[in-house]
Amino acid sequence: MSATVENLSALPCLKEAEVLAGHGGLYKIVASISVLEYADVDSLQNDLFNNNEFSGGEIVISGLVNIKDNVDAQCANIRKLAQVGEVGLILYYVGIFMPTVDQRLIDLANELDFVLICMPRNRMNLRYSEVISEVMEAIFKDQNDNSYFVNEILERVSHLPRAQRNVETVLRMVSDRLHISLFLTDLSYHILNYVAWPRTLNLSLETLIGQLEAALPGETAQIRLHETEAWLHHAPLIWNDKIQMHLFLIKENAPLSTALQRHAIELVKLSVHIWNSKHSEFVMSELVQAILNDEPMNMRRLANYFRIDVASINNMWVIRPCKMSTKPGEEKHIQHQILDLTKGILKNRCRTLVIDRYDDSVIVFMDKQSMVENSAALANELENALTQNEIDATLVLCYNLETTTDVREAYLAVSRDMENARKIFCHKKQLTLHEILFAQTCNDIVVAGEEKIKSELKEIVLLAHDDERKQIDLLNTLEVFLLDANCNIARTAALMFLHKNTIKYRIRCMSERLTYPVTKMPEVNSLYRACAIKRLLEYR
Structure with missing residues (x-):
């Protein structure tokens, strides 16, 4: 038999265990097993996920003891484990340390097809070693019986x-x-x-x-x-x-x-x-891929060939079309248009410049110091060129990236949270990396559930009004003023097709109800986040 999660669940050590969620992932092949005990999300993020190498196909054992009462942290762990290719989690000591398995954890595991297995509850005599030894024995037997591993590994990689x-x-x-x-x-x-x-x-x-x-x-x-x-x-x-x-x-x-x-x-x-169909050729797209995948050896080889100082790169632009075309060849045509426009604008303006297509985006790497013009002016020029050519695309500006690892993490963040950022900043064609990361924070709050959402939205509840139409007007104005217009009254009026005096009046009304000016720091931080969460909720 293949060492899939489903087949391993029939082992004597797991016969009394219960598959709580992630049944869609039972077919996944298990290649190894490990123990995760200290499950602090920040520590995992910094010390494990960002620095270690993952190849997928691993199942994890844990009691989640140090986050036994923190459902948000439990969900964050499941999400991180799934992101790096782990196939499932075997939970120990439920009912002893961790009181119960929250429904939110089950729902998230189902959403991710991440298998969640619960060992018998209220049992202190369970031993990790029993599962580890039987699972590894089954894996070794499967590998010995099936020495042709090509298809298995290709399948595992395809699910990463x-x-x-x-x-x-x-x-x-x-x-x-x-x-x-x-x-x-x-x-x-x-x-x-x-x-x-x-x-x-x-x-x-x-x-x-x-x-x-x-x-x-x-x-x-x-x-x-x-x-x-x-x-x-x-x-x-x-x-x-x-x-x-x-x-x-x-x-x-x-x-x-x-x-x-x-x-x-x-x-x-x-x-x-x-x-990597062009791995054997010296092409610019390979250098882009090497930088984004943080492959030092490949990066150095290609950079030397092109005489590019990779160490000087600290800025990245990601230009991505807003909608993928369903017409054959049109998507690639749009990418080529974006590529040509970007090259035309940035050529001869940076000492170090790398531009090429990658996945569904156009990627630009540049060094900040040698730019002869302000980067904001160049970004505006590109935005205008895209608009004039009727190309609906978003430009993400990632600045001050000190290492290629920073570059890779920035690109992964853009890939993961671009759509949420577009929902929040729906009038913007330029986004920053900070806005992308902010979108991730807001989405995490939405995923956390009603209690967390209610806590975050309490500020804008103060804008409640007897006249429902007026309440909607105030909330819409606040959203545009903070999220889209950078607190600029004239820009807000233009975006809402209203007179400036109307915007001023509404802002004054909001300030009175809140008992503080809507631009006052640090209070505006809570308002800003609440407006963003409200926009995300409108798309659910």
């Missing part, structure tokens, strides 16, 4: 979040499956990707490169790796009857079997075709 579907993820999965280190190089033996086994192994690339080049194509050579015997297999990757890349497989203590070598090579070739 889009940002993790790439060649490096496949290399990590192969490394975990076969306990080997892998190097992928171009024709000149420049390393594109590498994964070490174990991950903590400190490989000296300079020393290894000489050994890589010495290994003849198609042969296995014996080498020394940290005073240990190891076997290095050199596999040239061939397309169109030409060698395009080189794959090196390194295994310590014993050589890798010919069959497993063949499967690994086949899988890497397929992944290059599927997820």
Whole structure:
């Protein structure tokens, strides 16, 4: 049997457990199991999710003890685990530490197809080791019985979040499956990707490169790796009857079997075709992908080729059409239009400039210091050009990104929360990264449930009026004034097609009811957030 969540749930250690939610994910393959005990969301975000490498296919054991009474934090954990490709969570000690499993947690797991398994309640004699040993035994048996792992890994990758579907993820999965280190190089033996086994192994690339080049194509050579015997297999990757890349497989203590070598090579070739079709070419789109995926080796190689100072990049623009066309070829045509307009405006205005299409967006990287004009003026120029060409698109401005990791996190945030930001700032064609992150915060509040929403909206409840029409007018004016017009009365009047005096009168009425000016800090922060949440709720 395959080691799916459903099949593993039939193991003796899990027979008394109950699948509470996420039945849509029972078909997912489990490749490993781990324990999550300290479940503080901020710590997870900073110390685990942002810094660790995830390859998906993992099921997690936890009692969520330190957040046993915090349903919001429990939901946040489920969402984060699902985002990085985990397949499910086995809950222990419900009824002892965690009083019960809240319905919100169940609903979220169902929404994400994230399997939520509850071990027998009110039982203190449950042991993690029983589940860990039986699950790992089933996984090892499945791997031994099914030595052809190509289809399994391709399927696992296909279920990962889009940002993790790439060649490096496949290399990590192969490394975990076969306990080997892998190097992928171009024709000149420049390393594109590498994964070490174990991950903590400190490989000296300079020393290894000489050994890589010495290994003849198609042969296995014996080498020394940290005073240990190891076997290095050199596999040239061939397309169109030409060698395009080189794959090196390194295994310590014993050589890798010919069959497993063949499967690994086949899988890497397929992944290059599927997820990185131009990996063997020096093209600008690869540099964009390397930056967004935070692939240092690939990034350095491509940057050197293009003579681009990647370290100087601290600004990113993301231009994304508002609606995807259903007509064949039109979506790509619109992207090309956006690309041409952007290049025309920014060319010769930045010392470092990288522009290309990526997924459904056009991505721009630039260095702030060498821009000869104000960045806001350039953004306005691009917005006007898009409007004149009847292209409905949103421009997201991400400034002061100190590292390529910051760039990647910014792009992931834009991909995740662009639609919510558009709902909140519905009159804006330019958004900032801060507004994107603000949209995520507001959406988290909406997802948290009625109690949290009610608490956040209490400020604008003060604007209640006997005349329902007047109440609606006041709320609409407040939303436009704060969210769309940057507290500018003339801009608010223009957006609402009203006279400035009408806006002034409504603002005065709101200030009287609130007992403070609507622009007073820090009170305006609560009003701003409440208006944003109200707009999100209108789309539910």
